[in-house]
Amino acid sequence: MKAKHMSPVDQLSHDLKQQFPDAGIEVRKTEDPNGFQFVNLVVGDFEVGVEWKPNLGFGISSFREDASPTDGVFEAPSEWYETERAAFHRVASLVFDQRSTKPRQAKISEIRHERGISQDELSEQLNVKQATYSKLERREDVRVSSLRRVIEAMGGKLVIQAVFRDTGDVREITFQ
Amino acid sequence: MEGTTSKSLRLDEFFQRLGAASVVASFGEAYRLLCSTLDQVEDELSGLPNERERWLTLDRMFPPQSDRMSNVEGCDVKRFDNVRHITYIAGNGAIEIRSKRRKKGAFEVHFSKPGLDGRSISVVCPQLADTNL
Numbered sequence: 001m002k003a004k005h006m007s008p009v010d011q012l013s014h015d016l017k018q019q020f021p022d023a024g025i026e027v028r029k030t031e032d033p034n035g036f037q038f039v040n041l042v043v044g045d046f047e048v049g050v051e052w053k054p055n056l057g058f059g060i061s062s063f064r065e066d067a068s069p070t071d072g073v074f075e076a077p078s079e080w081y082e083t084e085r086a087a088f089h090r091v092a093s094l095v096f097d098q099r100s101t102k103p104r105q106a107k108i109s110e111i112r113h114e115r116g117i118s119q120d121e122l123s124e125q126l127n128v129k130q131a132t133y134s135k136l137e138r139r140e141d142v143r144v145s146s147l148r149r150v151i152e153a154m155g156g157k158l159v160i161q162a163v164f165r166d167t168g169d170v171r172e173i174t175f176q
Numbered sequence: 177m178e179g180t181t182s183k184s185l186r187l188d189e190f191f192q193r194l195g196a197a198s199v200v201a202s203f204g205e206a207y208r209l210l211c212s213t214l215d216q217v218e219d220e221l222s223g224l225p226n227e228r229e230r231w232l233t234l235d236r237m238f239p240p241q242s243d244r245m246s247n248v249e250g251c252d253v254k255r256f257d258n259v260r261h262i263t264y265i266a267g268n269g270a271i272e273i274r275s276k277r278r279k280k281g282a283f284e285v286h287f288s289k290p291g292l293d294g295r296s297i298s299v300v301c302p303q304l305a306d307t308n309l
Binding site for chain 1: 183184187214231232233235237238239240242243244245246247257258259260261273275276277284286
């Protein structure tokens with residue numbers, strides 16, 4: 001429901017309170033009418049930070065329980081949306097999926113441990129010797145095809161991105 | 177530790193240098209100290225240019241600007257909001273950087289430095305000891 005005469009941030013806060021009545025939601029506004037306004041939402045151990053500024057839109061970052069306490073500190077938000085509706089839908093989907101806007105870095109062995117898979121099990125699935133697989137985990141340079149097989153054997157999908165920090169451009173790399 | 181250093185190491189270095197700097201006596205001095213220290217660390221370690229107008233896309237930490245500032249009611253303390261944390265700076269030069277959310281009943285204090293008179297943020301403003309105003 002669109003409430004009359006609400007600022008975009010008040011509207012977002014209002015909509016989120018209706019969607020997530022048990023969430024902790026705080027709104028903060030700077031005194032400068034052209035300054036930033038903030039909505040912070042906490043559901044259990046999951047948190048979403050939103051900042052809005054006229055002519056800039058809604059910046060969103062989300063953090064799972066396993067995020068470092070200093071993740072996001074002095075950083076720009078991970079994603080930007082122009083409208084309150086788009087921001088609301090993005091925040092809602094992040095809360096439903098409990099998903100971080102910024103993926104965590106991990107070594108292959110860490111992912112394998114998190115998923116409770118032993119080297120023996122994985123090497124059997126990949127049809128290689130355990131010692132061969134163990135070497136792969138310790139290598140600094142791995143073939144893309146080998147890495148793809150390992151990730152898929154653990155139930156995932158390998159995605160390779162090219163991130164251009166000077167422009168913010170992100171492209172997914174494909175091979176043939 | 178030059179060139180491109182991870183953000184968490186750069187943040188640690190920023191907190192270390194800010195803590196090691198001489199204490200200051202006013203809001204203005206503390207704000208300038210925070211800005212110059214963060215800029216210095218990022219200039220040395222991020223490998224990215226100090227182009228503030230590109231703050232949305234550069235993976236570089238920038239000091240908070242006045243468009244993030246508000247007054248803490250009833251205290252001589254100003255507050256700068258970011259998406260996940262708050263920077264408090266008091267009129268006596270004290271600085272505190274803490275999480276917005278409370279976890280297990282407490283805020284996570286990332287950094288704290290008293291002003292020249294020895295008083296920390298939560299002494300200058302006792303209400304801030306257990307809440308984010």
